[in-house]
Amino acid sequence: MKKKDSILKVATVLFAAKGFAATSMREISRLTGAAEGTIFYHYKNKEGLLLYILDQARQDMVRQFQDFLKERSFASGLDMVEEVVSFYLYLAGLMERQFQLLHRDFLYQFAENKPEFRANLEAIYNCLADFFEQAIAAGQADGSIAADVNPRKTALVLFTMVDGLVRFKNYNLYDAGALFNELIKSCRRMLKAN
Amino acid sequence: MKKKDSILKVATVLFAAKGFAATSMREISRLTGAAEGTIFYHYKNKEGLLLYILDQARQDMVRQFQDFLKERSFASGLDMVEEVVSFYLYLAGLMERQFQLLHRDFLYQFAENKPEFRANLEAIYNCLADFFEQAIAAGQADGSIAADVNPRKTALVLFTMVDGLVRFKNYNLYDAGALFNELIKSCRRMLKAN
DNA sequence: CTCAAAACTGAGTGGTCGCTCAGTTTTGCC
DNA sequence: GGCAAAACTGAGCGACCACTCAGTTTTGAG
Secondary structure, eight states: OHHHHHHHHHHHHHHHHSSSSOHHHHHHHHHHEEEEEEHHHHSHHHHHHHHHHHHHHHHHHHHHHHHHHHHEEEEEEEEHHHHHHHHHHHHHHHHHHHHHHOOOOOHHHHHHOOHHHHHHHHHHHHHHHHHHHHHHHHHHHHTTTTTTSHHHHHHHHHHHHHHHHHHHHTTTSSSGGGHHHHHHHHHHHHHHHO | HHHHHHHHHHHHHHHHHHSSOOOOOHHHHHOOOOOHHHHHSSSSSSSHHHHHHHHHHHHHHHHHHHHHHHOOOOSSSHHHHHHHHHHHHHHHHTTHHHEEETHHHHHHHHHOOOOOHHHHHHHHHHHHHHHHHHHHHHHHHHSOOOOTSHHHHHHHHHHHHHHHHHHHHTSSOOOGGGGGGHHHHHHHHHOOOO
């Protein structure tokens, strides 16, 4: 079971860093020391390997978020939003490869006609949007967040914003990391009750 | 000059819709009616064709935004922000293919070690961020936008948010189009002076 | 130790790719 | 109409790809 795991590890890094098409089975074979045939012994084909990786990434990410919420309590809904955003940014550093992979567009191309891929991506996004929505709903209940915003829609806007920043950080076009504080302040201004 | 143009047009659509690696010269040849050799007669190689396309996209997008700002005047800086955001969303529909292309990650991979690509992408993002920044600065001058936000950083956060939503719309994962109104309301809440 | 199942191997296969080039056709100026 | 330059052609090349398969090695229960 050693080779199967190291194939998974190496393939995750390569798919995330170079993309799906640009990563060859030969390269995975070379970097793991496993023969090419071994990869196909453990995984049906290249696409099956990717699906396995995506499935793992989904499990890891969802577990991380659930653990985070279980251990923490929050002074107010608005504080909860801030901490969920912060945790998202922290996690994007901790699980850099998984986030990088999730920002690769080949995943969304597969998702368009392959339900297994779509299901995994939807699970991740729903899970994350749910956490944001819970925080907003809590804030509206305790009065820290404006009552006139739609919790679900605002959660999705919030998520879009945070996820977009992580993506730009990975693209290395401008110093998105320097915007983390500004982002959190912006979220507070956007949500706080008058 | 007919074939050169139709190659450009078809390649733009294919690169944007299928990606760079997944689009073959043979396919471009088939769809244009031009022989494969003709593509290489007009463009140095596949990468050169992509660069030409990116250059065109940059020119188109920058021109569209400049024309928009030239013709319009705004009641306040905050209104200007709203209208710039709205125009961005409108343009993402009008120039769907160019926006789709701009959200393909192969561009950012090229940008990492090819200055010609990086220069084009930076030009686009700087141009757009500048428009947002101008609007915020105008709003701070006329008192419609809170004075305690950093104009550049907030412009980038704003841009990240709007661009992220367009991206999710293209990914077809959830109905991002339904969030356009919520997005604009969120921007106003985020920026308005107290 | 025995032996079958599980894990692993790598040369080989058919296919696709970007790109070249020797040659043909079209264009437009005199 | 003559003719050179520009535009265009497509068969062919070498490289690389995902994947197969017949055979070898390793593993672990009895």
